[in-house]
Amino acid sequence: MSVQKALMFLAALRQDATLRSALHERQDEVGLDDLCAIALGQGLIFDAAHLQTAFRTDWALRALRQQRGLARPPG
Numbered sequence: 001m002s003v004q005k006a007l008m009f010l011a012a013l014r015q016d017a018t019l020r021s022a023l024h025e026r027q028d029e030v031g032l033d034d035l036c037a038i039a040l041g042q043g044l045i046f047d048a049a050h051l052q053t054a055f056r057t058d059w060a061l062r063a064l065r066q067q068r069g070l071a072r073p074p075g
Helices: 002-015 017-029 032-041 048-068
Strands: none
Touching (some): 002 032, 032 048
8 A cells, every 4th residue: 555655656746846846956865765754744654665666666667658659647
């Protein structure tokens, strides 16, 4: 369940320009635990290990869609 919450957070990062901009400004100062804390502020609870798994899953799905020539799903 926590990996699902982390995937939801990654999707929110792609959609929320304000959040994305704030993270870009901090760049190297943001670690996995910082991202987990930001997500907690949005009501999404997971740890760094779940975030890493979600990140790998997200990129694997992106690669699969690109390989098959599929468009990105809405949202």
